[in-house]
Structure formats: C-alpha cells, structure tokens
Amino acid sequence: MFELPLANLLTEPVGVAHYVTVGAIMFVCGVLCMATKRNALGILMGIELVLNGANLNFIAFGSPYLRSDANSLGLDGQLIALFVIVLAAAEAAVALAIALNFYNNYGTIDVDRADQLQG
Amino acid sequence: MDSIYWPSFFFFFFGILACVFAVGVLVSRNIVRMAFYLVLSLAATSGLFFLAGAEFVGAMQLMIYVGGTMVLLVFGVMLTSQERFVDMKTWAGDWVKAFLAGGALLFVLIYAAFSVPAWRGIERAEAEALPVAQTATPLGMGLVGARVDKLDPAVEAPRDGMSGYLLPFEIVSVHLLVVLVGAAYLARAKRKITARIE
Numbered sequence: 001m002f003e004l005p006l007a008n009l010l011t012e013p014v015g016v017a018h019y020v021t022v023g024a025i026m027f028v029c030g031v032l033c034m035a036t037k038r039n040a041l042g043i044l045m046g047i048e049l050v051l052n053g054a055n056l057n058f059i060a061f062g063s064p065y066l067r068s069d070a071n072s073l074g075l076d077g078q079l080i081a082l083f084v085i086v087l088a089a090a091e092a093a094v095a096l097a098i099a100l101n102f103y104n105n106y107g108t109i110d111v112d113r114a115d116q117l118q119g
Numbered sequence: 120m121d122s123i124y125w126p127s128f129f130f131f132f133f134g135i136l137a138c139v140f141a142v143g144v145l146v147s148r149n150i151v152r153m154a155f156y157l158v159l160s161l162a163a164t165s166g167l168f169f170l171a172g173a174e175f176v177g178a179m180q181l182m183i184y185v186g187g188t189m190v191l192l193v194f195g196v197m198l199t200s201q202e203r204f205v206d207m208k209t210w211a212g213d214w215v216k217a218f219l220a221g222g223a224l225l226f227v228l229i230y231a232a233f234s235v236p237a238w239r240g241i242e243r244a245e246a247e248a249l250p251v252a253q254t255a256t257p258l259g260m261g262l263v264g265a266r267v268d269k270l271d272p273a274v275e276a277p278r279d280g281m282s283g284y285l286l287p288f289e290i291v292s293v294h295l296l297v298v299l300v301g302a303a304y305l306a307r308a309k310r311k312i313t314a315r316i317e
Contacts, residue, residue, distance in 0.1 A: 004210060006316075009124060009127065010127055010128055010131070011122070011124050012124060012240060013127060013241055014126075014127050014233075014240050015240025016238035017232040017233045018130065019171065019279045020232035020238070021228075021233075022134045022138060022167065024229055025138045026141045027228070028224055029142055029145045032218070032220075032221045034143050035213070036214060036217045037209065038200075038209060039207050041150055041195050041196055042150060042153060043196075044192065045153055045154065045192065045204065047186075048157060048188065048192075049141055049144060049157070052160070052161060055176075055208065056164060056167060056168075059167070059286050059306065060171055062171075062173070063171040064254045065171065065172050065246060066171060066240060067237050067238055068237050068239075069163065071237075074222070074268060075257055075266070075268045077173075079261050079262070081168075082175075082179060083284075084209070085183050085184060086183070086295060088184070089183055090298040091298075092192065092204075093191060093223060093299060094298055094302050094304040094305070096191050096302070097302040097303075097306040098305060099129075099195060099199070100199070101305055103198070110207065
C-alpha cells in the first residue's frame with residue numbers, strides 16, 4: 001500500500017525510497033532544464049542534473065544500509081556510478097567544445113537560433 | 120520518544136539542500152547563478168553518497184564533478200556570457216507544458232518508490248548493529264578485475280574473466296583520452312586563412 005512514513009522521519013533510518021525520491025526530484029529538474037532553457041549551457045547543466053539523479057539511485061540500490069531484503073546491488077552500484085561520473089566529465093568536455101564552436105561561428109548561444117538543419 | 124537518529128537528520132539536511140538547489144537551477148534565469156546552484160547541488164549529493172556508505176564515490180563526486188566539470192562549465196559560461204545571453208527568458212507556454220509533464224513524471228516516480236515495502240528502510244536497532252565497511256579497496260580491486268567482495272560467485276560462468284570491471288575500465292580510459300583530444304581539437308583557435316589568397 002502507498003503511505004508516506006512521515007511520523008518517525010528523524011528517529012528511524014531512511015531507506016532506498018527516500019534516496020529515490022531525491023534522485024527523482026533532481027532527474028525531473030534536469031529534464032525540465034533541458035526542455036525549457038534556451039541557453040545551450042543551461043541544457044548542459046540539465047544533463048548534469050539528470051546524470052547525478054541516476055547516480056544517486058545507483059548508490060542507493062547498492063548500499064547495504066538502506067533496504068531490508070538481500071537484493072542489494074552491492075559494489076556493482078558504486079562501480080557503475082564511478083563510470084557514470086567519468087562519462088559525464090567526458091560528455092561535458094565535448095559538449096562545451098561544440099557549444100564554443102557554435103558560439104564562435106554564429107555569435108549566439110541561443111539553441112533556438114541553431115535551426116539550419118530544419119527542413 | 121526516541122532520540123534523533125543522526126544519519127537520518129543529515130540525510131534530510133543534504134537531501135533538501137540538493138533538491139532546493141536543483142530547483143534553483145531550473146527556475147533561475149541567470150546563467151551564472153545557475154552554475155553556482157549546480158555546484159551546490161552536486162556537492163550536497165556527495166554528502167548523500169557518504170551517508171549511503173559510498174565514501175570513495177562521494178570523494179570522486181567532489182573531485183571530478185565539483186572540481187573538474189564545474190571548472191569546464193564556468194569557463195564556458197564566462198567565455199559566452201555577453202549581456203544578452205546572461206538573462207534568457209523561457210516562453211510562458213514552455214513553462215506550463217514542462218510543469219505538467221514534469222509533475223506527472225515526479226508523481227509516478229515517487230509513488231513507485233514508496234510502494235515497495237522493502238525500500239522503506241530497516242529497523243533502527245538493525246541499522247545500528249550493521250558493520251561499517253570501507254569500500255575504496257574493494258572498488259579498486261574490482262576495477263582491475265578481481266572482485267574481493269564476491270570471492271565465491273554462485274554461478275561458475277562469470278569467473279572466466281568477466282567478473283571484474285577491467286575491460287570497461289580500459290574502454291573508459293581510452294574513451295576519455297580520445298574525447299579530451301577531440302575536445303581540444305574542436306575548441307582550438309582558428310587561424311584566418313583568407314589573407315593568403317592571391
């Protein structure tokens with residue numbers, strides 16, 4: 001059944017569900033950032049938020065302290081989180097290079113102006 | 120009335136900080152402020168990693184994200200922040216549609232998270248009895264291919280060389296090298312060649 005355990009928030013340990021909630025909020029903020037920002041760097045920041053929310057879920061599902069059954073991801077969750085961090089750094093470097101190139105060629109950073117490929 | 124369980128207190132401290140600054144990134148219009156809020160949100164997330172027992176990943180989060188990615192982003196912001204690009208308005212219709220879709224997505228995710236009983240956490244006495252494990256050494260061994268945390272895998276097949284993360288580690292390191300060379304090539308200063316044509 002669906003019930004928010006609000007009664008003993010501070011006296012009981014938190015679980016995976018609380019971590020997933022924080023991760024979901026960061027994920028949704030990142031998705032909305034990608035959808036609504038017109039600045040290309042704002043879209044990049046949205047991507048960073050999405051990746052960070054996913055990472056938080058990996059860590060939560062891999063933690064031995066957060067869930068009552070034995071189906072934890074174990075160290076695999078942390079290893080995948082490390083890979084996600086490294087790939088996010090690589091993606092940020094390439095995307096920034098592309099954004100700077102676009103800025104040098106067109107004199108703007110507004111993604112709504114990047115419509116040359118539009119049919 | 121029980122006394123306060125301090126890990127929960129710090130979870131809510133860092134969790135609320137991370138959420139508030141993530142929302143700040145979303146609603147702020149100033150690109151410089153967005154970058155600053157993003158730094159704070161990522162740093163608060165590393166606090167959550169420490170609380171979940173992933174101290175090595177938390178340290179990596181602080182060093183790579185907050186130290187590396189943000190330097191890149193802030194340089195990008197500084198290089199492109201002319202007057203007319205610092206404040207860019209979003210169309211009002213976009214906001215309405217985005218909040219409808221985002222609110223629905225958020226509701227579904229949180230509903231799903233709290234409808235699994237095993238995910239709601241463990242008893243306090245049980246949590247206080249759990250041993251504290253260091254994860255840096257098993258993580259390093261896992262990255263070079265030896266899983267010291269799973270010495271006796273239940274299935275025989277993964278022991279033949281795919282049990283560790285050596286191959287993904289090598290792939291990701293070569294990928295990082297290629298990406299950084301490519302980024303440096305893409306972002307280099309162009310020479311003007313028009314003056315030479317005669």
